[in-house]
Amino acid sequence: xxxxxxxxxxxxxxxxxxxxxxxxxxxxxxxxxxxxxxxxxxxxxxxxxxxxxxxxxxxxxxxxxxxxxxxxxxxxxxxxxxxxxxxxxxxxxxxxxxxxxxxxxxxxxxxxxxxxxxxxxxxxxxxxxxxxxxxxxxxxxxxxxxxxxxxxxxxxxxxxxxxxxxxxxxxxxxxxxxxxxxxxxxxxxxxxxxxxxxxxxxxxxxxxxxxxxxxxxxxxxxxxxxxxxxxxxxxxxxxxxxxxxxxxxxxxxxxxxx
Amino acid sequence: xxxxxxxxxxxxxxxxxxxxxxxxxxxxxxxxxxxxxxxxxxxxxxxxxxxxxxxxxxxxxxxxxxxxxxxxxxxxxxxxxxxxxxxxxxxxxxxxxxxxxxxxxxxxxxxxxxxxxxxxxxxxxxxxxxxxxxxxxxxxxxxxxxxxxxxxxxxxxxxxxxxxxxxxxxxxxxxxxxxxxxxxxxxxxxxxxxxxxxxxxxxxxxxxxxxxxxxxxxxx
Numbered sequence: 001x002x003x004x005x006x007x008x009x010x011x012x013x014x015x016x017x018x019x020x021x022x023x024x025x026x027x028x029x030x031x032x033x034x035x036x037x038x039x040x041x042x043x044x045x046x047x048x049x050x051x052x053x054x055x056x057x058x059x060x061x062x063x064x065x066x067x068x069x070x071x072x073x074x075x076x077x078x079x080x081x082x083x084x085x086x087x088x089x090x091x092x093x094x095x096x097x098x099x100x101x102x103x104x105x106x107x108x109x110x111x112x113x114x115x116x117x118x119x120x121x122x123x124x125x126x127x128x129x130x131x132x133x134x135x136x137x138x139x140x141x142x143x144x145x146x147x148x149x150x151x152x153x154x155x156x157x158x159x160x161x162x163x164x165x166x167x168x169x170x171x172x173x174x175x176x177x178x179x180x181x182x183x184x185x186x187x188x189x190x191x192x193x194x195x196x197x198x199x200x201x202x203x204x205x206x207x208x209x210x211x212x213x214x215x216x217x218x219x220x221x222x223x224x225x226x227x228x229x230x231x232x233x234x235x236x237x238x239x240x241x242x243x244x245x246x247x248x249x250x251x252x253x254x255x256x257x258x
Numbered sequence: 259x260x261x262x263x264x265x266x267x268x269x270x271x272x273x274x275x276x277x278x279x280x281x282x283x284x285x286x287x288x289x290x291x292x293x294x295x296x297x298x299x300x301x302x303x304x305x306x307x308x309x310x311x312x313x314x315x316x317x318x319x320x321x322x323x324x325x326x327x328x329x330x331x332x333x334x335x336x337x338x339x340x341x342x343x344x345x346x347x348x349x350x351x352x353x354x355x356x357x358x359x360x361x362x363x364x365x366x367x368x369x370x371x372x373x374x375x376x377x378x379x380x381x382x383x384x385x386x387x388x389x390x391x392x393x394x395x396x397x398x399x400x401x402x403x404x405x406x407x408x409x410x411x412x413x414x415x416x417x418x419x420x421x422x423x424x425x426x427x428x429x430x431x432x433x434x435x436x437x438x439x440x441x442x443x444x445x446x447x448x449x450x451x452x453x454x455x456x457x458x459x460x461x462x463x464x465x466x467x468x469x470x471x472x473x474x475x476x477x478x
Contacts, residue, residue, distance in 0.1 A: 004349065004350075004352060004353055004383065004384070007264075007267060007348060007349065007350065008263055008264050008265065008267075008384070009263070009264050010261055010262065010263045010264075010469070011261070011262040011263075012259055012260070012261050012262075013259065013260060013262065014259060014260070015259065015260045018259075018260035018261075018262055018468070019260075021262060022262060022460075022464075022466060022468065025464045025465070025466050026460055026463070026464045026466075028464070029463045029464035029465070030463060030464070033275065033463055036275070040276075040279055044279075044283070047329065048326070055321065056321070056322070056325045057325075059329070060325040060326065060329045061325070063325075063328065063329045063332070064325055064328060064329075067328055071412065071415065074412075074415055075415060076415070079414055079415040079416075079417065080414065080417065081413070081414040081417065082413075082417050082420075082421070082425075139413070139426060141413060141426065142295075143294075143320070143324075144294040144295045144320065145291065145292070145294050145295030145297075145430065146295045146297075147426050147427060197414075222414060223414045223415070247321075250321060251321035251322060251325065252321045252324065253324065253325070253328070257412070257414075257415070258412055258413050258414040258415070
């Protein structure tokens with residue numbers, strides 16, 4: 001008790017003086033408090049109504065990007081999305097079909113390029129399937145809040161990239177992937193793209209991908225929200241500058257990492 | 259003669275009042291995020307009925323809400339950590355954290371007293387036993403919100419943390435339940451502040467209160 005007394009001093013004053021003393025303190029405190037409240041409201045107004053940067057007031061966009069940089073620094077090939085057994089599979093909704101409104105054309109192929117390349121390279125599904133196949137049962141998290149477990153089969157994007165950049169040529173820091181018409185597109189940092197759980201998937205539940213699931217080839221990137229798991233890939237570009245991203249331009253976090 | 263006493267230290271007051279709008283913003287943006295996957299019910303009580311979202315224009319605001327949540331989380335967490343550090347360094351924690359196991363019995367007596375079922379109150383220092391439990395629990399809840407929040411924010415990078423709470427969806431559930439508890443805490447807290455009256459409320463702003471009771475001199 002003694003120890004607490006000195007922090008809570010007492011004043012014993014004649015009644016009138018006590019009243020004045022208290023009034024003086026209260027007036028000052030309520031004025032300071034009022035000014036602080038006004039400053040707080042002003043700060044909130046500024047944070048929420050400053051000029052937009054990709055659908056978000058710029059102070060918030062800067063913080064989202066800073067959060068992304070921290071998450072990117074912490075991101076590691078050894079930090080994995082949990083894996084499951086086949087009987088736990090379920091709950092992944094197909095959701096968006098932007099860039100897939102037209103039925104899949106028979107002559108699907110994918111163009112892949114890097115900024116230093118003159119001509120894009122062309123890949124067919126057979127080319128992709130020629131690479132070592134990986135199967136993976138991982139959690140899939142939608143930015144809406146739901147999650148499911150899905151069984152994927154495909155090729156590690158890190159393996160694809162290693163084969164694409166022959167002779168250990170340096171891989172640019174970003175990857176852009178889009179549907180052939182570029183109606184839907186995602187931007188990825190190299191570290192996430194080359195994460196061991198990032199696949200170019202052509203199978204789900206041991207069967208070729210269904211059309212609404214992104215046939216014939218989609219990205220599965222469990223270290224990102226579902227919005228980055230682009231379906232029906234038509235174009236891949238390795239880039240030096242941060243690529244655009246469909247949902248980031250609608251006000252979402254560009255990094256969108258899990 | 260009258261006795262004035264510094265009841266609440268300046269740090270306690272600032273951290274408290276800064277926390278109030280920050281917690282409000284976190285709950286508000288959290289609700290806007292929750293709208294996109296509103297899955298929880300308690301018996302027939304669904305969180306939340308459609309009219310609730312309509313009344314406060316809460317629909318289709320996921321991107322805006324996530325940006326807000328992940329902006330203000332920093333201020334909420336920093337303010338919370340500073341408050342805890344301040345409380346430890348100042349020594350004020352000794353008045354807040356229950357010092358003996360009799361706190362639960364005493365808190366029960368306080369509740370009975372408040373419900374007018376018991377006449378006398380157990381002896382106390384600055385805070386009664388019920389307050390000690392509440393004000394200590396709210397800090398543990400804050401830590402819980404931070405940890406469950408991190409678990410649902412980065413379920414791959416921090417998969418061990420999500421696993422600790424029983425997985426991603428369980429962590430999300432705990433995060434939601436803690437929010438409901440904040441709202442209940444807030445309702446009870448405000449009710450108690452109203453009951454305690456002006457002298458008490460003023461002391462949370464200016465720090466000082468008039469000491470009544472035994473210390474009052476006959477002249478007053």
